[in-house]
Amino acid sequence: MSPHLTDFTPSAVAAGDRVVVFGAGDVAQLTHCALESLGIRVACFVDPLLTGAGTRLRGTEVVATSALAAMDPDSTCLIDAWDHTRYARKSELLARFPRVFLGVRLLREADFDESGAPVAPEERGRRIEHYAAQCAPLLAPTGHLRLRSLDVVVTEACSMRCVDCSNLMQYYAHPRHSDLDELHTSLEQLTAAVDGVDEFRVLGGEPFANPRAGRVIRTLTGFQDSRRVVIYTNGTIVPRGDLMESLVHPRILVKITDYGEHSRRHEELCAELSSRGVTWLSQKPVWTDSGRIGRIERTPQELRRTFSDCCVNDLLTLLNGRLYLCPFSANAMNLGALPAAPQDVIDLRTEWPRNELRARIEALYTRKSPLTACTFCRGRDDTTPTITPAVQVRRPLPLTPVKGRA
Ligand code: SF4
Ligand code: SF4
Incomplete structure (x- = not known):
């Protein structure tokens, strides 16, 4: 610095x-x-x-x-x-x-x-x-540990199956909704260990595919010092009941990715959100070729650059009770596709002394060296080629777990 x-x-x-x-x-x-x-x-x-x-x-x-x-x-x-x-x-x-x-x-x-x-x-x-x-x-380095954002995954399921999904949904053969009790325990532990989270990002898969996601959203809007809770949806599902009610909050922003004909309920969703006074934003996507798991041969220097230039290298992700540094690492490890890398993940399902957990989160969040996952990731920076978004596949992509040397 x-x-x-x-x-x-x-x-x-x-x-x-x-x-x-x-x-x-x-x-x-x-x-x-x-x-x-x-x-x-x-x-x-x-x-x-x-x-x-x-x-x-x-x-x-x-x-x-x-x-x-x-x-x-x-x-x-x-x-x-x-x-x-x-x-x-x-x-x-x-x-x-x-x-x-x-x-x-x-x-x-x-x-x-x-x-x-x-x-x-x-x-x-x-x-x-x-x-x-x-x-x-x-x-103003103050010794405070405030996180810019936290991705909170409420389901592995998606209503679409995009072959190049950078969150790797195309590999889930048996997707599950997140265990909400476990998710709440993890959130409590994490938020007690840091000095705040600026923005919570609720996503899946497709977060509205989990009809009980409203409970998580209410918990997140209940954290008074966060600025925003952003819900990422693909415009295929119009939430009902408690889930829709949970969106009626001044700190909620619903971000709709408009995939054209695939976002088949886009107009209905926008109209429903507007009628309830929910803030929403719809955008057409631009995708990079970042959604495939496979070893990429790089020199150590190239690997360091892949990590340091990656636009999501500090996008902390909470998935099934574990905290990861980026969504690729989270989902690839959750899928069991990578060699074990305990140094790349914090298990929030076990109880931690607060100071120890805080130190671990800080070390992960400010990490300067590549993750194990980076070796198997195409990277996400402005040199990564752009591709056609949302090309659909009928079946999950085959997954070959990578064993041994990272
Ligand atoms: S990119 Fe496609 S598969 Fe991935 S979460 Fe979005 S809609 Fe679902
Ligand atoms: S695995 Fe590495 S290169 Fe890939 S998205 Fe995560 S931080 Fe970026």
Whole structure:
């Protein structure tokens, strides 16, 4: 971590300074928009995943990280707007630059009302708060352990069977709903050991396939200090009764992935949620080729890069009473497809002394080395090829458990 990392204020920029935004995704584009609305011109975006020269974004050039070497450190002011604040964690990249900032206040205070501002308005606030949550420990290391998000899996079942599901549903031959008593015990233990969870994400499979999921949702909305409970659904099921009632809460957001003809109850679901005042958002998906279990031959260096650049390498997942660092690891291990890796998982079904559990969660959450699962995963970063989403298969894919050496 850079010792000089602070939250950006406009007074940090002097006339003649070169302002550079790290990253080129949603948060970087919002940062660009916020800076320009203050009359601060952005010289360029720097993106580590840039593949070709000449790319422009919002009218501004995008350059590769190698371009940093030629920049004058005294006149260059860097703002890390990479969604996962990876630059901020790469002190070797930042060592030459005394002025490196995060853009939390900048984004929170920006007026994005102008037309042409990036990111859909209903999604903008969430993206900014997601970024802010990741910046928080970098800006004010307090010894607190607050988790950005927790995926809470309520079922292994899905109403669709997508051949490339990155949560590996296509491999479940006999999917089960989660044991809710076990899930509640695990949640209680986990939340007692940390200083809060910003966002709970309820998912499956298809969470509405479990008619008793309302009980979990009520528990999660009962945690007063979490900002959001987001339910991820594929638009095939309109929940009824208690499950639908559990969604009527100001902190609930239902995110519907619109798979076109496959999301056969999409319109009905949207109308029903609207009629009850439930906040929802529907989006078309973009998929990467990340849904297959199989050993990938990589050098140790490539494996480390696969992990460190993975966009879900801190997406803690609670599945069947165990806590994992990412959904691929969770489901591949739950399926019994990987060699045993006790260091990659925390079993919350057994009772832990609070401090020991807290230390284990922190070690998993801040982990820097690849998981066993990474060896068998195609990875999830901007270099992973995109594919056609939601291609259906009739039967579960065959599963060949991988034994021995990881
Ligand atoms: S990607 Fe497809 S199979 Fe996977 S959870 Fe979503 S709808 Fe179900
Ligand atoms: S197994 Fe590794 S590379 Fe795959 S999704 Fe998880 S953290 Fe990312």
